Amino acid sequence: MKKAFLLIAALVLLLASCAPRVWYKPGATSSRRDRDLEACRYEARARFAELTPPLGEFRVYVEIPWDTPRELAVRVRDAAEEAVRREYEDYRDEFTSRYVHDCMTRKGYVLVEQK
Numbered sequence: 375m376k377k378a379f380l381l382i383a384a385l386v387l388l389l390a391s392c393a394p395r396v397w398y399k400p401g402a403t404s405s406r407r408d409r410d411l412e413a414c415r416y417e418a419r420a421r422f423a424e425l426t427p428p429l430g431e432f433r434v435y436v437e438i439p440w441d442t443p444r445e446l447a448v449r450v451r452d453a454a455e456e457a458v459r460r461e462y463e464d465y466r467d468e469f470t471s472r473y474v475h476d477c478m479t480r481k482g483y484v485l486v487e488q489k
Contacts, residue, residue, distance in 0.1 A: 397483040407483070414477035418470040426469075429462045 397407050434454045438447045475485075 394488040395485045396488045397478050398486045399481070399483040402483070410481050410483070411474070411478065414474045414481075415470065417477060418473035421473060422466055422469050426466070429459060432458055432462065434458050 397411060399407065402410075434451065436451055436454045438450055442450075
């Protein structure tokens, strides 16, 4: 019985933590909030481009033994390039998210659960 209660409590907490959140500022209209949010996103993209080389400038070097079949060598190289691309995109998304959060906070907004 206790395990079932704990499972239900954990599920309720999980669902509550998934509630959508929106930026809120007293007196700001939704259109003003949307303009501020878009301005912060634009700044974030520009700042990321200024600080980070484009993905095409990253090179992937994979040491593959000379007797590896060509098809396997190509698959290994492609997998390495895909891993670098994913890491780059994850970093870009995290950078943008943090920048937008800081930007909106500087403008006086707070994140609240959507009602």
